[in-house]
Amino acid sequence: DEVIAAAGTKYSMSPTLSAVKEATRQYGLEKVGVVATPCQTQGLRKAQAYPFARFVADKIKLIIGIYCMENFPMASLDTFATAKLGFDSLQDATKMDIGKGKFWLTKDGEDSGLAIKETHGYVQAGCNICMDYVCEWADVSTGSVGSPDGWSTVLTRTDDGESIFKAAVDAGLIETKPMDDVKPGLGLLEKLAKGKKDKNGKERERRAKMGLPLPVEY
Numbered sequence: 014d015e016v017i018a019a020a021g022t023k024y025s026m027s028p029t030l031s032a033v034k035e036a037t038r039q040y041g042l043e044k045v046g047v048v049a050t051p052c053q054t055q056g057l058r059k060a061q062a063y064p065f066a067r068f069v070a071d072k073i074k075l076i077i078g079i080y081c082m083e084n085f086p087m088a089s090l091d092t093f094a095t096a097k098l099g100f101d102s103l104q105d106a107t108k109m110d111i112g113k114g115k116f117w118l119t120k121d122g123e124d125s126g127l128a129i130k131e132t133h134g135y136v137q138a139g140c141n142i143c144m145d146y147v148c149e150w151a152d153v154s155t156g157s158v159g160s161p162d163g164w165s166t167v168l169t170r171t172d173d174g175e176s177i178f179k180a181a182v183d184a185g186l187i188e189t190k191p192m193d194d195v196k197p198g199l200g201l202l203e204k205l206a207k208g209k210k211d212k213n214g215k216e217r218e219r220r221a222k223m224g225l226p227l228p229v230e231y
C-alpha cells in the first residue's frame with residue numbers, strides 16, 4: 014500500500030543512494046530493491062563492481078530504473094510554481110508531470126503547464142552531460158514514453174529483471190501488451206534516447222575541449 018501511495022513523479026534530486034546505505038546498515042536488510050534514475054543506477058553498478066561500500070552493494074538485488082531526460086533543483090521547481098505559474102508555494106502542487114511539450118503542476122485538481130523550452134535554463138548542470146535516457150544499467154527500466162496514457166513501457170535488461178517481471182505478470186499483478194501493438198510505440202523511445210545522446214554528446218565534447226572533467230566515459 015505504501016508503494017502504491019508513493020507512485021508518481023517528483024522532479025527533484027533525491028538522496029536515494031544514501032537511503033540504500035541506511036536500508037542495509039541501519040535496518041540490516043539483506044535484499045534491497047531500488048527505484049533509481051540512470052545516474053543513480055550508474056552509481057549503484059559502480060559500487061557493485063568496485064566494492065568500496067562494504068556490506069551495501071552486495072545487498073542490492075533489484076534495480077528498477079526510470080527514464081530520465083533531465084532533472085531540476087528544488088529552487089528551480091519553486092520558481093516554476095511561484096514566479097511562472099502563479100502558485101503561492103510549490104507546496105500547493107499535488108502532482109508533477111512532463112508531457113505534450115509542457116511541465117505540468119496540479120493544484121486543486123487543475124493542471125497548469127509551462128512550456129518545456131522555458132525550463133531549459135533551470136536544469137541541474139550534470140544533466141546536460143548525461144547520456145542515458147532509458148536506464149541502460151538497470152534490471153528493469155520503465156517510464157510512460159512509448160505507451161498510451163495509463164500504461165508504462167517496460168524493458169527487462171537482466172535475467173533477474175526478466176524473472177521478477179515475469180513472476181509479477183504470472184501472479185496477475187501486472188497486465189501486459191506487446192509494444193508492437195501500441196502507439197506511439199518503441200520508435201518514440203528510441204528517438205528520445207538517441208536525441209539525448211546526440212545533444213549531450215555535443216556538450217560533452219564542448220566541455221572536454223575546455224578541459225573540464227567528465228564524470229563517466231562513453
Ligand code: SF4
Binds near residue numbers: 052081139145
Ligand atoms: S538526466 Fe541524467 S544526470 Fe540528470 S537526473 Fe536524469 S539520469 Fe541523473
